Amino acid sequence: MMVDQFVKVGMADLKVANYKDAILKTTGLGSCVGLALFDPYTGIAGMAHVMLPHSEIAREGKLNVAKYADTAVPELVKQMTALGAGQRRLIAKMAGGAQMFAFSGSDTMRIGPRNVEMVKKLLNQLNIPLLGEDTGANFGRTIEFYNSTGKLLIRSVLQGVKEL
Amino acid sequence: MDPLKRIADFQIDVLKEVGNIGAGHAATALSKMLDKPVDMKVPLVNILHFEQIAESLGGDEEVVIAIFLRVVGEAPGNMFFILSHQSAKKLLSQMAGIESVDNTLFSDMEMSALQEIGNILVGSYLSSLADFTHLNFSPTVPAMAIDMAGAVLSYGLIQFGQMGDHALLIDTKFLEGEHEVEGHFFFIPDPESFEKIFVSLGVPLE
Numbered sequence: 428m429m430v431d432q433f434v435k436v437g438m439a440d441l442k443v444a445n446y447k448d449a450i451l452k453t454t455g456l457g458s459c460v461g462l463a464l465f466d467p468y469t470g471i472a473g474m475a476h477v478m479l480p481h482s483e484i485a486r487e488g489k490l491n492v493a494k495y496a497d498t499a500v501p502e503l504v505k506q507m508t509a510l511g512a513g514q515r516r517l518i519a520k521m522a523g524g525a526q527m528f529a530f531s532g533s534d535t536m537r538i539g540p541r542n543v544e545m546v547k548k549l550l551n552q553l554n555i556p557l558l559g560e561d562t563g564a565n566f567g568r569t570i571e572f573y574n575s576t577g578k579l580l581i582r583s584v585l586q587g588v589k590e591l
Numbered sequence: 592m593d594p595l596k597r598i599a600d601f602q603i604d605v606l607k608e609v610g611n612i613g614a615g616h617a618a619t620a621l622s623k624m625l626d627k628p629v630d631m632k633v634p635l636v637n638i639l640h641f642e643q644i645a646e647s648l649g650g651d652e653e654v655v656i657a658i659f660l661r662v663v664g665e666a667p668g669n670m671f672f673i674l675s676h677q678s679a680k681k682l683l684s685q686m687a688g689i690e691s692v693d694n695t696l697f698s699d700m701e702m703s704a705l706q707e708i709g710n711i712l713v714g715s716y717l718s719s720l721a722d723f724t725h726l727n728f729s730p731t732v733p734a735m736a737i738d739m740a741g742a743v744l745s746y747g748l749i750q751f752g753q754m755g756d757h758a759l760l761i762d763t764k765f766l767e768g769e770h771e772v773e774g775h776f777f778f779i780p781d782p783e784s785f786e787k788i789f790v791s792l793g794v795p796l797e
Contacts, residue, residue, distance in 0.1 A: 437641075437642050438641045438642060438741070438745060439641065439752070439756060454650075454651035454652050454739070454741055455645060455651030455652055455739045455740060455741015455742045455744075455745065456741070456742060456745075457738070457739075457741070457742030457743060457744075457745045457746055458745060458746055458749070459745055478745065478748075478749070478752045479749065479752050479753065484753050485753055486753050486754055488755075491755075491756060494752060494756075525742070527659075527736050527738065527742060527743055527746050528659050528734035528735075528736055528743075528746060529734050538746075538749055565736070566738055566742075567738040567739035567741065567742025567743065568739075568742070569651075569652055569739065583739075584654050584737070584738055584739060
């Protein structure tokens with residue numbers, strides 16, 4: 428079967444992939460957080476591009492669970508275990524949560540750090556170890572997760588490429 | 592209920608006019624600064640999925656210069672003025688007379704000139720909107736970022752994120768001379784602001 432190597436994860440979206448050559452990718456993370464979960468034993472990986480920390484504030488008719496950290500993390504775990512991943516084997520890597528513009532005050536503008544905090548809280552609750560992160564600061568990131576190696580590649584405009 | 596679903600075609604036309612007037616004033620301000628004629632395109636008013644917004648600038652990863660400010664007051668929203676890297680360099684050399692030494696990076700001098708140009712443009716855009724709608728729009732201090740389009744724009748979509756996956760965008764492009772400098776204004780009113788904007792323009796939502 429021919430499958431696309433790259434699996435594109437949009438904004439407020441999540442995807443899982445269970446084949447060895449898959450590369451999960453999400454672009455242009457600013458204050459959003461890109462989270463990759465991986466089961467090294469089965470090679471099943473998942474990625475979410477979350478935009479907001481908490482679904483409590485949602486006022487949309489049909490909730491997009493991928494958009495909020497508190498709903499996206501459990502959903503990602505659910506979809507991965509449905510494919511055969513073991514929850515206790517999962518590891519996590521993440522990037523994003525930047526503060527793109529330098530403002531003082533307003534809580535909305537601190538959305539990046541709040542997204543990061545929320546994802547960490549959820550990972551902690553689910554006992555998923557966070558093996559690497561490149562979060563905060565004031566620059567955008569594009570990330571790629573390689574199922575074959577379990578590496579997370581992070582690209583940015585001025586900071587170059589980083590591997591976790 | 593999602594106010595975007597209640598917007599009719601003629602109301603979109605009204606928003607185009609809003610974009611026209613705002614950008615028209617900004618273009619006049621720019622034209623005075625440059626001492627050159629500045630043209631403007633008919634604005635695009637669209638209800639776009641989050642993914643499509645960055646696409647209108649060349650994709651999520653396209654590096655752009657963005658001036659962002661939060662509009663507070665009676666009809667709050669987010670405002671961006673966005674230039675491509677190339678356009679920013681041209682604007683600087685033509686306007687501020689700053690010939691750049693490095694074509695890939697911006698010096699402190701160039702950064703502060705861009706910030707100032709951006710401030711003047713968004714300021715004139717907003718003050719004409721306020722005159723036109725009789726609503727009070729107060730800009731917060733603008734901030735600038737040079738980064739991936741997806742990363743900067745997503746910042747302006749947080750208020751919409753709570754409502755759905757679409758945002759209403761009033762996008763006006765302007766061009767200086769032989770299509771050399773291209774800038775975009777994005778005005779993204781908060782979901783709650785539509786009602787007020789439409790009421791003040793005499794076309795309330797059904």
